[in-house]
Amino acid sequence: MASRAELRRVLTVLCLSEITSYGVLYYAFPVMATRISVQTGWSTAAFTTGLFASGLIGIPVGRWLDRYGPRVVMTSGSVLGVAALVLIATAPSLLWFFVAWLLAGTAMAGVFYAPAFTALTREPRHPRRIRPMRDTPTRHGSGPARKFSAAVVFEQVGGNAPGISADSRNPGDA
Numbered sequence: 488m489a490s491r492a493e494l495r496r497v498l499t500v501l502c503l504s505e506i507t508s509y510g511v512l513y514y515a516f517p518v519m520a521t522r523i524s525v526q527t528g529w530s531t532a533a534f535t536t537g538l539f540a541s542g543l544i545g546i547p548v549g550r551w552l553d554r555y556g557p558r559v560v561m562t563s564g565s566v567l568g569v570a571a572l573v574l575i576a577t578a579p580s581l582l583w584f585f586v587a588w589l590l591a592g593t594a595m596a597g598v599f600y601a602p603a604f605t606a607l608t609r610e611p612r613h614p615r616r617i618r619p620m621r622d623t624p625t626r627h628g629s630g631p632a633r634k635f636s637a638a639v640v641f642e643q644v645g646g647n648a649p650g651i652s653a654d655s656r657n658p659g660d661a
Contacts, residue, residue: 497606498607501603501606501607504561504565504598504603505598505599505600505603508564508565508568508595508598508599509599511568511572512568512571512572512591512594512595512598512599513595513599516531516534517534520534527581527584529581529584530581533581533584533585533587533588534588536585536588536589536592537588537589537591537592537595538592538595539592540588540589540592540593540596541592541593541595541596541599542596544592544593544596545596545601548560548596548597548601548602549601552601552602552605556605557602557603557605557606558606560597560602560605561597561598561602561603561606563597564593564594564595564596564597564598564602565594565597565598567590567593567594567597568591568594568595568597568598570590571587571588571590571591571593571594572591574586574587574590575587575588575591
């Protein structure tokens with residue numbers, strides 16, 4: 488059984504890896520898109536192609552998560568993401584640029600939220616592991632659901648979120 492300190496460490500590493508993954512694979516491109524387009528004359532549609540690939544590969548990634556677990560999938564996605572970024576940065580042609588973004592999209596599917604939430608909800612070493620919520624944010628509004636989610640995460644790792652209480656669960660969820 489994992490201690491609370493171990494669970495906090497896992498949660499912290501997971502949070503840092505998500506922030507880094509999104510920063511490198513998703514948010515960096517819009518910042519550089521204009522410069523890339525001006526310097527090369529290439530379309531920025533390659534990024535959109537990568538996002539499309541990420542959505543298409545999501546179903547097989549879900550199967551891989553079930554079969555191999557989030558650690559293998561997220562590590563593989565991270566390695567593929569690094570390779571894809573090297574290929575994007577050194578792309579000698581527009582075709583190469585698009586292919587590299589297809590690889591980056593595949594990496595996105597392996598490191599973004601779906602595998603991260605799988606990692607959170609599959610922590611087998613602790614009986615009070617973080618459990619998935621049954622309600623979606625759209626059902627009750629994203630603000631209250633987000634606060635509730637934060638409270639559940641803090642509660643599960645043994646801390647308290649200032650000003651947020653997980654005691655306001657829906658009566659039907661008891």
